Amino acid sequence: MTTLALIGLPGAGKSTVGRQLARRLQVPFVDSDAVIEDRIGCTIREFFEREGEEAFRDLEEAVLDELTQGPPCVLSTGGGAVLRPLNRQRLRARGRVFYLRSTPEELYRRLRHDRTRPLLQVADPLQRLRDLYAVRDPLYRETAHYVIETGRPTVATLVNMILMQL
Numbered sequence: 001m002t003t004l005a006l007i008g009l010p011g012a013g014k015s016t017v018g019r020q021l022a023r024r025l026q027v028p029f030v031d032s033d034a035v036i037e038d039r040i041g042c043t044i045r046e047f048f049e050r051e052g053e054e055a056f057r058d059l060e061e062a063v064l065d066e067l068t069q070g071p072p073c074v075l076s077t078g079g080g081a082v083l084r085p086l087n088r089q090r091l092r093a094r095g096r097v098f099y100l101r102s103t104p105e106e107l108y109r110r111l112r113h114d115r116t117r118p119l120l121q122v123a124d125p126l127q128r129l130r131d132l133y134a135v136r137d138p139l140y141r142e143t144a145h146y147v148i149e150t151g152r153p154t155v156a157t158l159v160n161m162i163l164m165q166l
């Protein structure tokens with residue numbers, strides 16, 4: 001088996017779906033954001049505030065480079081992973097990539113009380129999600145081997161949809 005990477009905007013379900021998918025496949029589940037937090041010893045939100053977004057992207061690129069060369073796993077990536085061309089290239093070349101697509105409105109419904117996502121701590125998070133979607137949806141599509149529509153199905157159904165593509 002090769003590494004299965006999940007990409008998509010914050011709130012798309014990458015960690016939830018990823019955990020169940022890994023359990024079904026009996027491979028490790030790895031969350032790149034959790035690996036980064038382990039290394040920096042604080043939350044990503046704190047790191048963003050202290051060091052800025054570019055420092056976070058550098059770290060994210062290094063961690064994704066390592067993880068995509070490690071043992072096969074289900075890899076949940078941060079929503080901004082596709083912003084760097086090298087990440088897009090590596091994710092696509094080193095595994096199978098699934099884009100969990102949701103509309104900004106659906107993501108907003110799921111995340112409106114979330115305080116952990118630095119990019120959404122703004123006056124109008126829905127507009128921010130719409131802006132992020134406009135920039136990133138083409139990048140997710142370019143990186144992914146498969147697009148999984150997350151609107152209605154349950155997590156178990158989404159996992160089955162991914163398993164059917166393998």
Ligand code: S3P
Nearest residue numbers: 009010011033044078079080118
């Ligand atoms: C980010 C998404 C976050 C995290 C960081 C930046 C983004 O991950 O990597 O806060 O740019 O969309 P999730 O997609 O798991 O929220």
